[in-house]
Amino acid sequence: MTRLKLAGVIGAALAAALHTGCFLRSSRPPQPAAQANPAPDAAAVAAGEKKLDAALLAITRGFLASGGAGAQKAAAEHTVTLEQERAHLQITCASPEVVPAVQKLISEGSGQVEATLENRVYALVPVSLITRLAAADAVWSMTVNRATARPAAR
Numbered sequence: 055m056t057r058l059k060l061a062g063v064i065g066a067a068l069a070a071a072l073h074t075g076c077f078l079r080s081s082r083p084p085q086p087a088a089q090a091n092p093a094p095d096a097a098a099v100a101a102g103e104k105k106l107d108a109a110l111l112a113i114t115r116g117f118l119a120s121g122g123a124g125a126q127k128a129a130a131e132h133t134v135t136l137e138q139e140r141a142h143l144q145i146t147c148a149s150p151e152v153v154p155a156v157q158k159l160i161s162e163g164s165g166q167v168e169a170t171l172e173n174r175v176y177a178l179v180p181v182s183l184i185t186r187l188a189a190a191d192a193v194w195s196m197t198v199n200r201a202t203a204r205p206a207a208r
Contacts, residue, residue, distance in 0.1 A: 102188030107197040142199040152192035
């Protein structure tokens with residue numbers, strides 16, 4: 055048998071098998087479709103959102119959806135205290151060299167730099183400024199700077 059005839063016979067057998075559905079049958083019963091929430095489409099997620107921790111992401115989305123009330127609600131759900139629609143943040147910069155640029159962005163956006171350490175900036179930032187900061191190439195990541203246990207006052 056020539057190669058051409060052999061290929062034709064195999065092709066015909068494969069077509070017949072697919073037509074009858076023999077390759078589509080399984081010995082297992084069909085499983086119900088998963089009802090879990092699918093991951094969001096990568097194109098739908100803004101690049102800056104990838105830099106935010108879960109609490110900041112919720113606060114920012116709440117603010118964008120419902121303004122200050124939405125931000126306050128999301129903050130409460132994540133046990134974050136906002137001070138006049140401003141959050142205490144720890145901003146990790148891409149390198150120590152870009153810290154002054156991040157400080158300038160914060161100051162220009164009505165935020166207040168509280169401290170810096172190496173490539174980190176600690177600041178009180180308006181919720182409305184978070185997305186702009188996150189979009190900056192100089193910013194690597196942002197998290198809520200939660201209050202830690204402090205020694206009792208004497």
